[in-house]
Amino acid sequence: MEEASAPVLPIHAFEEEICHSVSKNSAIVLIGETGSGKTTQVSQFLHKAGFTKDGMIGVTQPRRVAAVSVARRVASEMGVQVGAEVGYSVRFEDRTSRQTRIKYLTDGILLRECLADPSLSQYSVIILDEAHERSLNTDILFGVLKRLMLSPTSKLKLVVTSATLEEHKFADFFGGCPVLKVPGRLHPVKIMHALERPISYLESAVETVMDIHANEGPGDILVFLTGQEEIEKAVKKLTDRVMTLEQGTCQDMLILPLYGSLPPEAQVRIFRPAPPGCRKVVVATNVAETSVTVDGIVYVVDPGFVKQRQYNPQTGMDSLGVVPISRVQAVQRAGRAGRTRPGQCYRLYPQSVFDHELPPVTLPEIQRSSLTGAVLHLKSLSLPGLDVLHFEFLDPPPREALGDALRQLYLLDAIDADGDVTPLGRKMADLPLEPHLARVLLAAADLGSLDEALTVTAMLSCEGVFTQRSDGDRGGSLPDGDGLGDHVMLLQLYRRWEKAGRDPDWCRQKGLQARSLKFAADVRRQLAAAVSKEADVRNGSGREPDRNQKSEKRRDGSTEERTVPLRKALCIGFANKLARRMTKHNGYRTMGEKSQLVQVHPSNARLQVDDDGLLPEWVLYHELVATSRPFIRHCCKVEGAWVDPLVRRTEGLDLQRLSGQPATLGEEAGPGESAKGAKVDRSVSGSGSQKR
Ligand code: CDP
Ligand code: MG
Numbered sequence: 001m002e003e004a005s006a007p008v009l010p011i012h013a014f015e016e017e018i019c020h021s022v023s024k025n026s027a028i029v030l031i032g033e034t035g036s037g038k039t040t041q042v043s044q045f046l047h048k049a050g051f052t053k054d055g056m057i058g059v060t061q062p063r064r065v066a067a068v069s070v071a072r073r074v075a076s077e078m079g080v081q082v083g084a085e086v087g088y089s090v091r092f093e094d095r096t097s098r099q100t101r102i103k104y105l106t107d108g109i110l111l112r113e114c115l116a117d118p119s120l121s122q123y124s125v126i127i128l129d130e131a132h133e134r135s136l137n138t139d140i141l142f143g144v145l146k147r148l149m150l151s152p153t154s155k156l157k158l159v160v161t162s163a164t165l166e167e168h169k170f171a172d173f174f175g176g177c178p179v180l181k182v183p184g185r186l187h188p189v190k191i192m193h194a195l196e197r198p199i200s201y202l203e204s205a206v207e208t209v210m211d212i213h214a215n216e217g218p219g220d221i222l223v224f225l226t227g228q229e230e231i232e233k234a235v236k237k238l239t240d241r242v243m244t245l246e247q248g249t250c251q252d253m254l255i256l257p258l259y260g261s262l263p264p265e266a267q268v269r270i271f272r273p274a275p276p277g278c279r280k281v282v283v284a285t286n287v288a289e290t291s292v293t294v295d296g297i298v299y300v301v302d303p304g305f306v307k308q309r310q311y312n313p314q315t316g317m318d319s320l321g322v323v324p325i326s327r328v329q330a331v332q333r334a335g336r337a338g339r340t341r342p343g344q345c346y347r348l349y350p351q352s353v354f355d356h357e358l359p360p361v362t363l364p365e366i367q368r369s370s371l372t373g374a375v376l377h378l379k380s381l382s383l384p385g386l387d388v389l390h391f392e393f394l395d396p397p398p399r400e401a402l403g404d405a406l407r408q409l410y411l412l413d414a415i416d417a418d419g420d421v422t423p424l425g426r427k428m429a430d431l432p433l434e435p436h437l438a439r440v441l442l443a444a445a446d447l448g449s450l451d452e453a454l455t456v457t458a459m460l461s462c463e464g465v466f467t468q469r470s471d472g473d474r475g476g477s478l479p480d481g482d483g484l485g486d487h488v489m490l491l492q493l494y495r496r497w498e499k500a501g502r503d504p505d506w507c508r509q510k511g512l513q514a515r516s517l518k519f520a521a522d523v524r525r526q527l528a529a530a531v532s533k534e535a536d537v538r539n540g541s542g543r544e545p546d547r548n549q550k551s552e553k554r555r556d557g558s559t560e561e562r563t564v565p566l567r568k569a570l571c572i573g574f575a576n577k578l579a580r581r582m583t584k585h586n587g588y589r590t591m592g593e594k595s596q597l598v599q600v601h602p603s604n605a606r607l608q609v610d611d612d613g614l615l616p617e618w619v620l621y622h623e624l625v626a627t628s629r630p631f632i633r634h635c636c637k638v639e640g641a642w643v644d645p646l647v648r649r650t651e652g653l654d655l656q657r658l659s660g661q662p663a664t665l666g667e668e669a670g671p672g673e674s675a676k677g678a679k680v681d682r683s684v685s686g687s688g689s690q691k692r
Contacts, residue, residue, distance in 0.1 A: 009037030033184030035293040052101035055124030062135035066291040107137035134364035187338035201303035219298025258284035261463040313404035371405035380429035440573030449565035458524035459490040483608025485636035601631035
């Protein structure tokens with residue numbers, strides 16, 4: 001293992017003060033520029049000061065890739081193996097042990113841990129890191145941790161760290177707790193704006209990098225793009241361009257991508273200094289904006305866009321679109337150029353866009369997300385007197401979004417008509433999946449298609465597999481889902497891989513990522529274990545729920561017939577994401593209150609067409625991508641007969657009752673509330689964690 005020497009960072013001057021403040025207060029807020037050492041150093045300070053004697057230090061990260069890379073870095077600085085004193089836990093990958101004292105984990109994992117251990121008794125300190133990112137899970141944790149801190153028996157300490165100046169908002173939220181500031185060491189950054197928006201920001205970014213490379217002095221370049229696909233395109237273009245440069249005209253260029261699903265080995269390379277005489281170019285997603293700091297960056301190329309989730313509770317649609325960044329983000333990005341010495345930032349948009357078109361701040365995720373998963377989580381925590389509609393949020397989400405989440409959860413059978421979590425909902429919350437996929441697995445267990453559903457869910461949970469599929473040279477030799485869509489295709493692909501003995505060479509031939517498939521197998525194993533645990537609760541037996549049904553061979557018939565139980569389960573899980581084809585053409589209309597006209601995304605596995613060239617009448621989909629026009633992605637053919645009962649379920653739904661509120665949504669709670677509070681209270685008694 002390469003051992004990193006602990007760097008001297010601005011935060012080191014504050015070690016004593018931080019430790020003292022944590023020992024004296026139950027919560028503090030720590031503010032410091034990105035790169036000042038908050039994420040990598042504070043946990044080590046507290047460890048050295050003895051805070052890990054009675055429990056672990058948990059450091060939350062909104063991003064998986066940050067949690068992993070930072071844990072590796074800290075382990076390396078401390079000269080220990082990852083998984084020993086320093087470990088990490090992200091979804092489907094737990095690298096901790098009984099030795100672990102410092103644990104980096106995603107905010108989603110910590111929320112999940114609250115389900116099993118509401119008082120977080122394993123921890124002595126929680127560092128709620130990168131709070132400025134305002135991720136949905138971090139925002140929920142704010143409220144959950146606040147409740148916990150108010151408990152007279154809780155000894156938990158909380159450190160909230162942030163790179164921006166919302167310190168008073170955070171401090172006020174925790175009853176006016178102390179704020180510590182680590183002064184930054186930022187060098188001046190010269191900002192250049194383009195005269196007009198380029199036709200293609202990708203081309204323009206490549207052009208700008210080549211310009212800097214040819215004309216500017218030494219120093220590494222950081223380019224912000226919006227996603228893996230774009231980044232790989234840019235890396236390819238840059239590589240091609242560098243090849244055409246005359247030898248000896250300028251120094252070499254080392255081009256490195258950085259995005260969430262990048263293999264760990266590739267992530268580590270980002271942080272290594274470029275060899276002498278070579279310029280490093282990091283082409284990154286937004287992860288490099290604040291959560292990951294790469295040293296040596298002198299030039300930043302900022303096209304001004306970011307890929308962002310946007311949920312519209314009225315249409316019930318979740319879209320992942322490319323949107324302009326906020327002014328705060330633009331400033332943050334520029335700052336990345338001035339970490340080691342004065343730098344330059346090339347904004348690929350005019351000054352007037354910055355001044356007049358960019359929104360001043362980024363809307364917190366909680367205000368633009370589907371809250372289905374979050375509300376299920378909150379309700380499953382069985383916090384005494386919890387009322388989701390009046391939960392203490394740092395910034396409350398829109399009422400419609402909460403109402404929408406309740407409606408979705410009801411549709412998925414996760415809550416009953418009174419808004420109480422059903423046994424099924426509780427199981428869904430315990431599974432490490434978003435509610436739709438969790439529902440699919442539980443439905444599949446009942447329909448005898450758990451085996452298939454586990455494979456499909458596992459494959460869907462591994463980003464790498466999905467993109468590789470469309471990139472790989474399939475040459476007709478790989479399964480294509482037999483016209484039924486992505487899910488069946490993924491199932492077939494996985495089975496083919498197993499049949500080929502999980503052979504990495506086979507993967508290479510087929511243009512598939514062996515690593516991603518192996519990861520899918522691991523995820524599958526974990527999901528199978530989690531489902532069988534849930535089934536134990538239900539059956540009171542250790543049997544995997546569909547063992548007997550699974551052995552019932554379904555070898556006969558077409559793929560379409562054989563996958564009926566699987567597709568039925570998918571249909572139940574995605575009951576609120578169904579679309580029906582138009583009678584005369586291949587446009588689809590989504591179901592729901594405000595339906596939309598959409599097209600099947602071209603990346604989708606081929607769907608069957610009838611003699612008139614028409615696609616299946618009914619499909620389910622996972623997401624709506626709003627690029628030039630709305631597309632639905634990850635579609636699967638389903639039958640009208642399965643859809644009917646699901647759609648009928650929404651009719652006559654009483655949202656007021658569902659919310660558990662006697663009054664209309666948005667109005668103050670009436671007398672029914674206390675009764676509800678008392679009900680929840682009873683369910684939690686005996687857990688020894690009475691609060692308030
Ligand atoms: O959290 P904050 O932005 O304040 O800083 P940090 O992430 O703790 O980073 C402190 C220093 O460690 C920076 O100079 C990073 O470049 C370096 N670092 C690294 O070299 N490799 C990592 N995997 C993480 C951080
Ligand atoms: Mg940090």
